[in-house]
Amino acid sequence: MNIKITGTGSYIPTEIIQNVDFENHQFLNADGSQIRHPSPVVIDKFQKITGIEERRYASEELNTSDIAFLSAEKAIADSGIDPETLDYIIVAHNFGDVNKNSSQADTVPSLAARVKHLLKIKNPYCVAYDVLFGCPGWIEGVIQAMSFIKSDMAKKCLVIGAETLSRVIDKHDRDSMIYSDGSGASIIEITENTGGIISSASASYTYDEANFLYFGNTYDTSSKDSTKYIKMYGRKIYEFALTNVPKAMKKCLDQANVDISEVKKILIHQANEKMDEAIVKRFYELYEQEAPDGIMPMSIQKLGNSSVATIPTLFDLILKGKIANQSIDPGDILLFASVGAGMNINAFLYQF
Missing domain, CATH: 3.40.47.10 (Thiolase/Chalcone synthase)
Structure with a gap:
């Protein structure tokens, strides 16, 4: 089963x-x-x-x-x-x-x-x-x-x-x-x-990182608007993600005893194109390898960052043939990974 x-x-x-x-x-x-x-x-x-x-x-x-x-x-x-x-x-x-x-x-x-x-x-x-x-x-x-x-x-x-x-x-x-x-x-x-879910990893970094994403006031200090809006420390999040997300991805592979060469697609949270590219590059560097072309499908160019919706949406669009030059075949090993407010990180390894 x-x-x-x-x-x-x-x-x-x-x-x-x-x-x-x-x-x-x-x-x-x-x-x-x-x-x-x-x-x-x-x-x-x-x-x-x-x-x-x-x-x-x-x-x-x-x-x-x-x-x-x-x-x-x-x-x-x-x-x-x-x-x-x-x-x-x-x-x-x-x-x-x-x-x-x-x-x-x-x-x-x-x-x-x-x-x-x-x-x-x-x-x-x-x-x-x-x-x-x-x-x-x-x-x-x-x-x-x-x-x-x-x-x-x-x-x-x-x-x-x-x-x-x-x-x-x-x-x-x-x-x-x-x-x-x-x-x-x-x-x-x-x-x-x-096939199915092979392994997973989750982590919460809250000692120094809990408030990298938060609810805050408008930047218009002359306004009487008391509404709270989503805010973030972008540089801190970038550095945090680049250090920690590849570790969670590696943990999934290592505990499943799967070689990185077997990974066909990495479906990563669509947060920022440059950040995602840097995370995947760093992940492959942990194995002293270079990321293969086309390993990381992207939807952010047209859909932006919809938070929790980015990965399941991306997965569905690939399966429905709606992401150019991307497909998933039976038996393919996929690695899902995300990072966000908390700061939380997780990943799971999956065989289609």
């Missing part, structure tokens, strides 16, 4: 926000002072570093739980399971449901409960709960699902990563251009097929 992902689905919001749409933004430094470069220059530098050309925002009538449901429907259909046979619904997010033009996050009831309601599942023993683990939340949900199945507490789980970051960004912060909305879902179940 093996624990496999038997169905995937994603929801890509319809509202396209291009970099040019930020040209009239008044970007400020953290102390409220004016950034000395004009917005077009700031945007050009941003694109060169992050790789982001455009991103997607959810339409006004949809909330995080809604798009989580939409991706879940697709994953269930893709797997062919009866949703009433699900033992767990695990929804990873960070901010709950946040209505458009609202500052208040809504997490009661949980987003997982809302998704179960929208799926019209009657089975009371289908347990629905949320995971708050930063951007690595979907991977952590998969690891938890695997643990439930291994311990005989479940046979089928639905794991979703969904977020509407467009509703918690400060328009005066240049980092606001990174964030986007989206949702990805997967069915995890026990099967007789070959």
